[in-house]
Amino acid sequence: MKLTSTDSRLIESFRKGDAAAFDALVERHKQRVFNLLYRMTGDRERAEDITVDVFLETYFSLPGFKQKAKFTTWLHRLAVNVCLEHLRRKKAKRQLEETSLEEGEAKAVSSPAELVITKELAERIIGAIQVLPETHRAAITMFYLEGRSCAEIAEILDIPRNTVKTRIFYATRVLRDRLQDEGIISSSLAGE
Secondary structure: OOOOOHHHHHHHHHHOOOHHHHHHHHHHHHHHHHHHHHHHHOOHHHHHHHHHHHHHHHHHHHHHOOOOOOHHHHHHHHHHHHHHHHHHHOOOOOOOOOOOOOHHHHHHOOOHHHHHHHHHHHHHHHHHHHOOOHHHHHHHHHHHHOOOOHHHHHHHHOOOHHHHHHHHHHHHHHHHHHHHHOOOOOOOOOOO
C-alpha cells in the first residue's frame, strides 16, 4: 500500500525510528490541538499543559495506531480523552484566562473601549461554556467553534451520532438561557 498523505508518511517514518518525523507531526497539529483544549478548558496555561500531555500520550500510542480512522480524528479523540481525564483529576475551580493590557497592545487596537467590551463578552461566553458538563462542553466546542459535523464528533468521542446531537441541543439551550439571563443576548436573537 502506497502512503499518500503527509501524516501517513510521517507516522511510518516515526515507526521506523525517525524522531524528526514525530516532531513534524507535532508541529503540524499542535495549534489545532491547543485550540480545542483551550476551548474546552477556558484556561490558556492549562490548555498548554494538556497539549504537552496529549503529545506525550501520542508518542507512546502512535506505534499502535492502525490507521482505520484519519490521524486527525484519532488525535482529536485522544486530545478530548486526555483533557476530560485531566479535568476529572483536577477538580480545582476553573478560572478564565487573565490577560493584562500592555502599552504595545493598546496602540494596535482601534479603540481601547472596543477591546474591553470584546474581551469581556468573550470571557462571559467562555464562562457560560465552562458551567456545562464536560461531555457537553466537548461536543459544543467541536460543533460551533471548530465547525465539525455531528458525524465527525461522534467518531472523535466514540459515541453514537444521536448522542452528539442530544448533547449539542442540550448545551445550546443551556447556553442560550444563561446568556439571556446575563443580558448578553436578547430573547429576540434566541428565536423567541
